[in-house]
Amino acid sequence: MKTHKLIYLIALTLAVFPLAGCHKGLQKTTPLPGWAQKPPGNDDGLKPLDSGLKTSDTSAIGKDGLVPMGDKDLHNWKPSADQPFKGDTVYFEFDKATIKSSETHKLDSIASRMKGLQGKALRIEGHCDERGTEEYNRSLGDRRALALREYLVRAGIDYQMIDTISYGEDRPLNPGHNEAAWSKNRRGEFVVIEPPR
Amino acid sequence: MKYLLTSVLTACGIFSLTSIAISADPTLRIERNYDDLGFLKPIPVSISGFSGEVDSVLKNDLIFMGVQNVAPTEARYFITGSNGERVEGRVTEKVTKTELMAKAYAGGSKRVQAHALADDIAKLLTQLPGIAQTKVAFKVETGPSVGEIYIADYDGHNPQAVTRDNSLVAAPSWSSRGVMYYASYKLGKPEVFSHELGSGARRALVHGPGSTMSPAVSPDGQKIAFIWNKGGSPNLYVCQSDGSSVQQLSKSRDAESSPCWSRDSQTVCFVSRERGPANLFTISANGTGRRHLSTVGVGNATEPAWSPDGKWIAFTAQRSGGFDICIVKAQGGPVMVLTEGEDPSWAPNSRAIIFCKGPDHRKVLSLLDAPTRHVKDIARISESNSQPSWAP
Numbered sequence: 001m002k003t004h005k006l007i008y009l010i011a012l013t014l015a016v017f018p019l020a021g022c023h024k025g026l027q028k029t030t031p032l033p034g035w036a037q038k039p040p041g042n043d044d045g046l047k048p049l050d051s052g053l054k055t056s057d058t059s060a061i062g063k064d065g066l067v068p069m070g071d072k073d074l075h076n077w078k079p080s081a082d083q084p085f086k087g088d089t090v091y092f093e094f095d096k097a098t099i100k101s102s103e104t105h106k107l108d109s110i111a112s113r114m115k116g117l118q119g120k121a122l123r124i125e126g127h128c129d130e131r132g133t134e135e136y137n138r139s140l141g142d143r144r145a146l147a148l149r150e151y152l153v154r155a156g157i158d159y160q161m162i163d164t165i166s167y168g169e170d171r172p173l174n175p176g177h178n179e180a181a182w183s184k185n186r187r188g189e190f191v192v193i194e195p196p197r
Numbered sequence: 198m199k200y201l202l203t204s205v206l207t208a209c210g211i212f213s214l215t216s217i218a219i220s221a222d223p224t225l226r227i228e229r230n231y232d233d234l235g236f237l238k239p240i241p242v243s244i245s246g247f248s249g250e251v252d253s254v255l256k257n258d259l260i261f262m263g264v265q266n267v268a269p270t271e272a273r274y275f276i277t278g279s280n281g282e283r284v285e286g287r288v289t290e291k292v293t294k295t296e297l298m299a300k301a302y303a304g305g306s307k308r309v310q311a312h313a314l315a316d317d318i319a320k321l322l323t324q325l326p327g328i329a330q331t332k333v334a335f336k337v338e339t340g341p342s343v344g345e346i347y348i349a350d351y352d353g354h355n356p357q358a359v360t361r362d363n364s365l366v367a368a369p370s371w372s373s374r375g376v377m378y379y380a381s382y383k384l385g386k387p388e389v390f391s392h393e394l395g396s397g398a399r400r401a402l403v404h405g406p407g408s409t410m411s412p413a414v415s416p417d418g419q420k421i422a423f424i425w426n427k428g429g430s431p432n433l434y435v436c437q438s439d440g441s442s443v444q445q446l447s448k449s450r451d452a453e454s455s456p457c458w459s460r461d462s463q464t465v466c467f468v469s470r471e472r473g474p475a476n477l478f479t480i481s482a483n484g485t486g487r488r489h490l491s492t493v494g495v496g497n498a499t500e501p502a503w504s505p506d507g508k509w510i511a512f513t514a515q516r517s518g519g520f521d522i523c524i525v526k527a528q529g530g531p532v533m534v535l536t537e538g539e540d541p542s543w544a545p546n547s548r549a550i551i552f553c554k555g556p557d558h559r560k561v562l563s564l565l566d567a568p569t570r571h572v573k574d575i576a577r578i579s580e581s582n583s584q585p586s587w588a589p
């Protein structure tokens with residue numbers, strides 16, 4: 001259908017344009033290519049979207065307990081206006097990526113409330129305190145986000161609908177240089193995301 | 198007998214610098230002594246005749262190349278010269294008065310000419326590669342949660358932005374083929390890009406789900422080691438410089454980070470939490486022979502950097518309250534703690550190290566002469582500078 005194609009083209013143009021527009025660096029420097037060359041959402045732009053609803057599908061969990069990243073690209077999905085999990089930030093021990101038993105109730109709550117969010121997905125942001133080197137913390141923050149993702153997948157959330165991103169030590173919640181600040185910075189945050197319009 | 202020898206050096210890609218050998222007698226044997234670790238002991242020279250910027254550039258350059266300015270009575274060689282119309286310099290052996298080198302420089306700025314003279318003196322006296330005209334890349338924090346990759350002369354002068362993405366950026370690694378690799382969050386997640394410095398062309402290193410981080414290009418420029426989480430944990434991968442032939446080298450459940458390469462581009466050293474705290478490991482680029490690298494005396498070793506001569510691995514050790522720059526022999530063993538700081542990167546002379554220090558978001562880059570532990574901070578750009586990578 002022609003109208004369908006037209007809408008698709010507009011959506012594609014809008015998705016690519018902001019990246020093509022950010023061209024103010026060294027004169028020769030090109031905009032970053034890569035994902036932007038492909039339609040958002042891995043070619044299923046305007047098709048019906050999955051919900052996070054799948055229950056008790058734990059087939060994605062490997063023997064080693066690891067859950068591979070899904071094929072669905074959620075990186076360009078945008079945070080929803082409503083963020084119901086702001087108060088559910090999970091905190092970690094120093095230099096650890098294991099989930100404390102005192103924190104699991106937050107994850108259980110997120111898993112059950114997530115099932116009511118039709119068509120939306122979850123982005124887990126992993127963060128560290130400053131007491132580690134930069135790239136070490138980028139990996140540690142990633143490991144934290146992935147540990148939270150594993151828990152939620154075991155609790156029944158579709159692994160394709162959970163994205164992770166590590167900010168390492170780049171985005172501290174508290175800029176202080178003491179344990180009170182650090183304990184708030186070692187965290188995983190949960191952002192509800194939806195497809196770009 | 199006088200003869201003319203002209204060599205053209207390209208400095209900054211703009212000025213062409215010419216050096217003219219006025220006279221030279223290279224037949225004299227130069228005495229070189231080595232310390233217990235095998236580093237060349239600083240060669241004592243007495244520098245005179247220069248002024249202002251040329252004088253300070255020359256002296257600073259030579260310190261990081263194993264040549265030390267001392268009182269005339271302590272010196273073995275005299276370095277004399279001038280910087281009027283052009284920079285001129287002579288190296289004379291003190292006792293025999295033999296002139297070993299005499300050169301004049303034309304083109305470029307006086308600063309560039311001083312760097313060229315320093316390189317010529319260091320190469321003559323130490324037989325190590327000159328580093329005074331080399332460059333470094335690093336991360337500049339330009340605001341809260343945003344940064345850019347910059348390049349500058351090794352001493353921090355002539356900084357130039359490589360990226361203008363206004364996004365989080367990390368871990369530049371400089372290839373011998375004029376390509377920079379780094380991770381950018383510009384498209385919504387950390388992703389490794391290659392960036393040809395000549396043409397400005399950029400492309401994602403690999404395509405696939407998840408985040409790619411911490412790229413390290415091999416000394417031959419052909420392979421990239423990096424961290425990828427597509428299997429559900431941040432693991433070590435290697436691919437060709439064009440992103441092809443991706444191979445997973447580790448399948449640990451624990452976070453891995455910060456790969457670097459051996460001199461022959463055959464072995465990767467990286468960080469794993471396999472043993473609890475952070476430890477260094479080596480593995481061959483084909484995935485065989487994984488081995489723990491012992492760092493006796495320090496805990497929490499991260500950010501390894503293999504020296505270009507293959508002998509040393511510099512790394513960051515974490516202690517309560519801070520970080521130290523350390524070195525250990527490439528096969529592992531007792532550790533030498535050199536100075537406070539983090540994220541070391543070796544100069545091509547396998548002697549000088551650039552690193553960063555200071556609290557988060559207020560970091561400054563600093564130069565270190567490993568054998569003498571001489572340290573000098575370089576000018577900071579914007580809020581915070583970190584993750585230096587010395588150009589090969």
